[in-house]
Amino acid sequence: MTKLLFVLVPKPETTAARMIDPGSAIVRTVDEEDSAERVTVYFEGNRFGAANLKRFEDRVIAAAGRLEAQYPTVARGSFPRGDFEIVGIFLYSPDWTFKKLELICAHEALASWLIQGAEK
DSSP states (O other): OOEEEEEEEEOTTSHHHHHSOTTOEEEEESOSOTTOSEEEEEEEOOTTOOGGGOSHHHHHHHHHHHHHHTOOOSSEEEEEGGGEEEEEEEEEOTTSSOEEEEEOSOHHHHHHHHHHHHHO
16 A cells, blocks of 8 residues: 655745755645644755755655654654645655655745755
């Protein structure tokens, strides 16, 4: 059974945009209540320049792994739902042999977020 996560970017000038490193990959589950005011997200910004996290897709995989394992990390937060824009989906199999990132909308928002990360 394939699992699915949303890939997000924070909207400018929001709490999430101020607290999460620019260029970070951010994911959340798709099954959170639509009426919930807050969402829990996991992220990976490659703050320390790891060679295996240079590509956005690799950062998405790292953030998804954190979410899947639910392990304690500072790269997790609860933010207002309205702080984010959905830019894609990440599909993966439970054994991680299948992984696919699809960027489906808000391409300009994603590009802006990634450029901010490249400038840091």
